Amino acid sequence: NMNIKNELLKRLFEAEGKPISGQEFADEFGLSRTAIWKYIKEFEEEGYEISSIKKKGYVLIASPDRVNTANIHKYLQTTTYGWNIDYYESCDSTQNLAHDAAQADAPDGTLVISEEQTAGKGRLSRPWNSAAQKGIWMSLIVRPSLMPQQAPQMTLVAAVAIVRAIENVAGIEATIKWPNDIMLNGRKITGILTELQSEPDRVKAIILGIGMNVNQDEEDFPVELKEIATSLKIACGKHIDRAKLIAEILGFVELYTKMYEKHGFGPIKLLWEGYSNIAGKRIRAVMLNETVEGNALGISDEGLLELQLDDGTVRGIYSADIVI
């Protein structure tokens, strides 16, 4: 039973080095001591280090570098987001799984997360490199009371949340490149993919896909990404606890989503402008059917990029790839 196994792991974590009595746990959940012992063996196979102390119980010595439910819940401080987790060692794309889960009525704040993706995707189905245990590959299902046309701004909500989380956990300030990239030292560390399940006048679910490079070294990136991607570890020189970072991201995404629902885009826009690197720059916006060039003025109250073209007119852009 997954829930009892998770509960046992959670108790081991919460005991912070003190022993948990196998007998007491067995009694509480109506199990045999052998059943408990089997769970402990499974944890050890998953990479946990547990020692068994005579007459006292089990002590958690070390946990593996995994973004499983227990490791995330150890740090989570949200009201709703991230308390329901679908965790995978490997999957094609958490985005696909999250769409299915949302269709099947997964609750607000459900997180689908995987150690590895074999077919991670970006916008326009571009491939997203998702190496095993090196990054954060996750899709959060949120069900805010928003109109469908307010959904694209959730990309900017998430971007602000991610920058703040990175700041808290890694102590470095990243910048946001409109619309969906987070950059460090001119290279991409995070991409956001916002997708919508909607009725004509109401958002049913927003699937917030977040891909973040965390513990890669230079040699972990394939050639085509070497010049354009970086990781938190490369930027700050130390291994980062992914579970802690995830809990921090979820906390800020929850905070700012509530803010957006209650007060509209105004306060998010202010925060966003503080972290963006685009205003005042000359840029090229590459869209599906055309490319335009001009000076970036900033973003509108709806989250569109405002570009002043050379003839002086101002163009609002919904989505594009930006070349600075």
Ligand code: BT5
């Ligand atoms: C994005 O697309 O940046 C959105 C990426 C979203 C990925 C998450 S992971 C969890 C969830 N499940 C999924 O399947 N997807 C989401 P876009 O702006 O289109 O950028 C894609 C481009 O980024 C690619 O064409 C590459 O050039 C580059 N790229 C691919 N993998 C990368 C990586 N790991 N780090 C940096 N850049 C990468």
